[in-house]
Amino acid sequence: MSMLALVRKQLKSHPALIPLFIFIGGGAAMSMLYLGRLALKNPDVSWDRKNNPEPWNKMTPDHQYKLFTVNMDYSKLEKNRPDF
Amino acid sequence: MQRKDLLCPTSGNKSRANHIAAFGHQRAKQRDRISFRYPNLHSSIMADAIESKIKNYRTAPFDSRFPNTNQTRNCFQNYLDFHRCNKALSEKDQDTSPCDWYQRVYKSICPSVWVNNWDEGIEGGSFAGRV
Numbered sequence A: 001m002s003m004l005a006l007v008r009k010q011l012k013s014h015p016a017l018i019p020l021f022i023f024i025g026g027g028a029a030m031s032m033l034y035l036g037r038l039a040l041k042n043p044d045v046s047w048d049r050k051n052n053p054e055p056w057n058k059m060t061p062d063h064q065y066k067l068f069t070v071n072m073d074y075s076k077l078e079k080n081r082p083d084f
Numbered sequence B: 001m002q003r004k005d006l007l008c009p010t011s012g013n014k015s016r017a018n019h020i021a022a023f024g025h026q027r028a029k030q031r032d033r034i035s036f037r038y039p040n041l042h043s044s045i046m047a048d049a050i051e052s053k054i055k056n057y058r059t060a061p062f063d064s065r066f067p068n069t070n071q072t073r074n075c076f077q078n079y080l081d082f083h084r085c086n087k088a089l090s091e092k093d094q095d096t097s098p099c100d101w102y103q104r105v106y107k108s109i110c111p112s113v114w115v116n117n118w119d120e121g122i123e124g125g126s127f128a129g130r131v
Helices: A003-013 A013-041 B012-038 B041-055 B072-091 B097-109 B110-124
Strands: none
Touching: A003 A013, B012 B110, B072 B097, B072 B110
């Protein structure tokens, strides 16, 4: 029998194991989602060193990457460095 | 580098977008007239604004590119920006005094040992960063 069919058969006789699958599966999904966000959206990550060598310099001054900020209001930040 | 006008602080992205949309064409014509008659006006306005900011300098401001506790990138980026700014402005024959902002920031943040090593590297040609 395939793995999935075997698990399904066992779950029918032990239905209390279903929440276990839900929580473990949810935890794994959230970890993968966070790793994906880190890989794709993190401004410190540069996938293409030739064409995009310093992606953190392309952020606007009020761009917030952190998920939760407690004391810093990013919408009030302005650019305060000289252009060149 | 993004060229945002230092003298018009934004009060929020939406209002700025509407403002630009409403008056963008007039500002563009005004900018062209000004830049034709006074080719160094933008840089001299910027130099004055930066000069007053440098005079009132207390410490390195919050940089949203480096929001976490580890500020080594912040130090290195300002060091690089100082040298790049000097190089870019002296190639355009403009006054390099706005670049002193970057020097103040990296002197505030960077350990002096690092700064000395990097300075030696730049003089000797062995500096690893792109300046």
